[in-house]
Amino acid sequence: MYEFNEDDLKSNQRGLLTKGQRELLRMTARGVRGSSRSSVYVLFGFMAFGMCLILALYLQNEDSRAALFANPLNLLVFPAIVVAVAFFATFSVLLTRWVSNRLLNAEPKMVEGIVKHDQEYSSNAGFTSYHVYVGRKRFSFTDDMSHTFKEGGKYRVYYVKASAYELIMSHERMK
Secondary structure, three states, X not given: OOOOOHHHHHHHXXXXXXXXXXXXXXXXXXXXXXXHHHHHHHHHHHHHHHHHHHHHHHOOOHHHHHHHHHOHHHHHHHHHHHHHHHHHHHHHXXXXXXXXXXXXXXXXXXXXXXXXEEEEEEOOOOEEEXXXXXXXXXXXXXXXXXXXXXOOOEEEEEEEEEOXXXXXXXXXXOO
């Protein structure tokens, strides 16, 4: 959650984001793009390693070399794999760019309501997710937020949403 101040809250009440909040969104978008690029490098690295391993196994002896060159479709598999991986990587990068652009251009939204807390333990992932409901809107956290949002209190929360990213920019307790 963004560490906001009084100026941030006043800007959010007017439907605007401050420079600091825009910078947070810019850094988040940059991180999303960077992790996508790193994933593409790893993907192509594993593809190249796998293809080299398969070729090495095929070229080990005469019988396996004969099996490789016996059917022309065997040789078409390698370019098909490269095309498929390149398509997947391109789609992934474009999708990530779209999401990061949505983050950069996000506008603040507001929800108001009574706060309820919930938590959920995932035995597969090995961690607990903490949920804060403001009215009907659910916000998820990795830390317990009961010290920030008091159960049963009425709050107004200003947040931005861009695809899977939902960031609380500021909040205020209502009377």
